[in-house]
Amino acid sequence: MESIAINQSGYQIKRGRIEEITELTELEKLFRIVLPDDEALDHDPGQFVQVSLFGVGEAPISICSSPTRRDSFELCVRNAGRFTAALHQLKVGDEVGIRGPFGVGFPVVPLEGNDVLLIAGGLGIAPLRSLINFIIDNRRDFGKVDILLGSRDPESMLFCDELAYWRKRIDINFCCSVDRAAPEWEGNVGLITALIPGASLDPLKTIAVACGPPIMYRFVVDELLKKGIPESHIYLSLERHMKCGLGKCGHCQIHDVYCCQDGPVFNYSWVKKIKGAI
Amino acid sequence: MTQALIAKTKLADLVSFLALCGKVVGPVPLGHGQFKFAEVRSLAEMALDYIPTILPPKKYFMPQYETLLRYDGADGQQMQAVVEVEELVLFGVHTCDLAGIQCLNVVFSDRPRDLHYMIRKNHITLIGLECSDYCDSYASCAMLRNHLPKGGYDLFFSELSDGYFVDIKTQKGEQLVEESGLFEPVSDAAREQLQELRRAKKQIFRSEVPIRYQDIPRLFDETFDSDVWTRIGEKCLSCGNCTNVCPTCYCFDVMDEPDLDLTRGRRIRVWDSCQHETFAKVAGDESFREQRSDRKRHRFNRKFRYPMKRYKRMFCTGCGRCSRSCMAKIDLKETLGALMEERG
Ligand SMILES: Cc1cc2nc3c(=O)[nH]c(=O)nc-3n(C[C@H](O)[C@H](O)[C@H](O)COP(=O)(O)OP(=O)(O)OC[C@H]3O[C@@H](n4cnc5c(N)ncnc54)[C@H](O)[C@@H]3O)c2cc1C
Ligand code: SF4
Ligand code: SF4
Ligand code: FES
Numbered sequence: 097m098e099s100i101a102i103n104q105s106g107y108q109i110k111r112g113r114i115e116e117i118t119e120l121t122e123l124e125k126l127f128r129i130v131l132p133d134d135e136a137l138d139h140d141p142g143q144f145v146q147v148s149l150f151g152v153g154e155a156p157i158s159i160c161s162s163p164t165r166r167d168s169f170e171l172c173v174r175n176a177g178r179f180t181a182a183l184h185q186l187k188v189g190d191e192v193g194i195r196g197p198f199g200v201g202f203p204v205v206p207l208e209g210n211d212v213l214l215i216a217g218g219l220g221i222a223p224l225r226s227l228i229n230f231i232i233d234n235r236r237d238f239g240k241v242d243i244l245l246g247s248r249d250p251e252s253m254l255f256c257d258e259l260a261y262w263r264k265r266i267d268i269n270f271c272c273s274v275d276r277a278a279p280e281w282e283g284n285v286g287l288i289t290a291l292i293p294g295a296s297l298d299p300l301k302t303i304a305v306a307c308g309p310p311i312m313y314r315f316v317v318d319e320l321l322k323k324g325i326p327e328s329h330i331y332l333s334l335e336r337h338m339k340c341g342l343g344k345c346g347h348c349q350i351h352d353v354y355c356c357q358d359g360p361v362f363n364y365s366w367v368k369k370i371k372g373a374i
Numbered sequence: 375m376t377q378a379l380i381a382k383t384k385l386a387d388l389v390s391f392l393a394l395c396g397k398v399v400g401p402v403p404l405g406h407g408q409f410k411f412a413e414v415r416s417l418a419e420m421a422l423d424y425i426p427t428i429l430p431p432k433k434y435f436m437p438q439y440e441t442l443l444r445y446d447g448a449d450g451q452q453m454q455a456v457v458e459v460e461e462l463v464l465f466g467v468h469t470c471d472l473a474g475i476q477c478l479n480v481v482f483s484d485r486p487r488d489l490h491y492m493i494r495k496n497h498i499t500l501i502g503l504e505c506s507d508y509c510d511s512y513a514s515c516a517m518l519r520n521h522l523p524k525g526g527y528d529l530f531f532s533e534l535s536d537g538y539f540v541d542i543k544t545q546k547g548e549q550l551v552e553e554s555g556l557f558e559p560v561s562d563a564a565r566e567q568l569q570e571l572r573r574a575k576k577q578i579f580r581s582e583v584p585i586r587y588q589d590i591p592r593l594f595d596e597t598f599d600s601d602v603w604t605r606i607g608e609k610c611l612s613c614g615n616c617t618n619v620c621p622t623c624y625c626f627d628v629m630d631e632p633d634l635d636l637t638r639g640r641r642i643r644v645w646d647s648c649q650h651e652t653f654a655k656v657a658g659d660e661s662f663r664e665q666r667s668d669r670k671r672h673r674f675n676r677k678f679r680y681p682m683k684r685y686k687r688m689f690c691t692g693c694g695r696c697s698r699s700c701m702a703k704i705d706l707k708e709t710l711g712a713l714m715e716e717r718g
Contacts, residue, residue: 098459105442191451309660310660335657346646352680
């Protein structure tokens with residue numbers, strides 16, 4: 097058996113150096129990463145990368161920074177298991193492998209000129225943050241912006257500083273809710289779906305983008321449709337198990353579609369037709 | 375010359391000639407009516423009259439364990455992508471298995487191309503062999519139109535009374551014919567014999583299930599919610615035998631295999647199976663195909679319906695391996711029959 101070196105492999109990684117680590121909660125850390133020679137990642141909001149640590153493995157992680165901030169990119173990682181735990185042990189200056197960006201992100205072009213309703217559940221705020229900051233950096237290209245955020249409890253809320261900033265901006269309507277909280281909590285308590293009926297929006301001018309745990313989608317979509325938002329104005333980011341990111345390994349397949357290449361963001365009018373998609 | 379003849383008496387010489395040039399792989403008997411593809415040095419070691427081998431020739435194109443990268447983590451994340459290749463002649467591949475290899479070709483040459491596969495494939499010479507008779511009751515190659523050669527080989531042999539009719543498809547094949555010096559020009563009588571063989575095949579190979587090829591995807595579309603899936607889901611053991619033996623199943627897992635020093639190692643890909651429960655599980659332990667019935671349905675749809683949309687072909691060759699190897703006796707033709715019955 098002869099071993100040939102190849103340079104154009106889809107499994108080739110780039111060496112990403114960790115510039116900064118921020119502890120967001122007990123479970124989540126934010127990693128700021130730079131590529132060699134300060135190369136820009138050149139991603140669209142909502143795309144993801146395969147992050148690898150040799151000897152441990154690889155996992156798909158959404159890029160949570162906006163492509164308008166080009167000198168580095170950020171990943172928000174929840175300590176969920178073997179790989180992510182190993183990632184959490186890294187220090188500033190350490191390297192990770194990066195493949196990507198992969199997939200089709202949020203529908204930036206259809207969003208332009210329209211009102212935008214962004215709905216994030218839990219860690220779903222991570223990918224949506226790339227879009228939110230993109231919108232903020234190009235604020236004039238978009239109409240009214242509403243952000244609804246749902247979280248398990250106040251302690252697990254991510255990006256608190258930024259949330260406070262979004263809340264303060266007059267050109268953004270920000271609203272959040274927690275599933276449960278101690279009595280001192282002054283904000284909303286209840287599922288994220290409860291925030292939708294109260295949002296004041298022009299359904300035909302609004303494009304809704306949701307990102308969160310799979311269980312959330314059916315309920316969120318119901319509420320959006322009740323508001324009169326057309327099916328074709330709703331976008332969902334679907335999570336699937338992913339190994340290759342290249343449309344081959346089959347893990348992320350939904351019927352004839354590969355989530356890693358054709359998604360993870362899909363229009364609801366497609367999702368609706370596909371049994372088992374949400 | 376796009377066609378040639380080789381006398382039966384010279385076939386042994388051809389195999390010896392090939393073995394002199396490099397590694398030759400062919401169908402080898404294992405006893406109990408079973409066969410496998412393995413290295414051979416002479417014609418005598420092979421059984422050219424064989425039914426589908428336990429594992430398909432997929433194992434040479436997409437090895438069960440395949441190194442993608444060699445890494446060294448001593449100084450950051452350093453690695454080199456590699457492909458492990460071996461010059462190989464695959465001798466005696468039936469039309470169903472040629473179709474299986476063509477399916478893999480389509481997937482791995484689709485963008486983004488998989489260079490690991492593409493490079494390895496270039497090192498393999500394919501010599502096909504026509505079946506004149508049916509393998510067994512598990513086969514359904516005629517239903518899937520894979521009982522006749524449709525390309526995908528360098529050379530293709532069809533058995534005549536005292537020789538083989540050889541179709542030459544590629545330059546590699548032509549070179550082999552010339553360099554071996556064992557072939558002769560085709561005669562009219564040989565052409566006539568080949569036509570006779572194909573006429574006879576028309577009688578022997580008929581669609582095994584009363585459905586037209588072009589109607590199969592719709593059958594699966596219309597029976598997505600069928601009870602048949604529940605019934606076979608109850609029988610299935612989730613062992614993954616059916617996917618391992620399938621010539622067109624290409625799903626894989628990617629993992630690291632560290633050396634003992636834990637800083638160096640290999641990133642490999644290994645065969646994986648959509649029949650395993652963990653295959654589609656995501657964070658939060660949510661699974662989109664939790665039930666065995668969901669997973670069986672997925673596999674069947676992945677053979678007969680989904681790839682039609684994406685790759686314009688079915689990913690079942692009709693080899694019958696899945697039915698032959700299923701411990702729960704889940705049979706592909708029976709399943710098709712049950713779906714047709716249910717749809718009415
Ligand atoms: C498009 C996409 C974007 C993602 N973005 C983020 C993100 O921004 N931040 C974040 O923390 N997590 C994200 N995830 C989830 C993350 O990839 C998994 O949680 C991670 O792979 C778990 O790896 P582990 O080895 O630490 O955990 P394990 O112990 O192996 O598993 C923990 C859980 O994660 C699931 N999982 C394991 N491997 C994968 C995989 N390859 N793909 C998907 N799920 C897997 C398991 O089924 C299990 O439920 C994303 C997943 C996808 C598909
Ligand atoms: S071989 Fe049979 S029992 Fe095993 S996973 Fe396939 S269908 Fe199920
Ligand atoms: S599904 Fe079964 S019959 Fe069809 S190619 Fe795969 S193993 Fe052969
Ligand atoms: S992650 Fe491998 S096919 Fe999508």
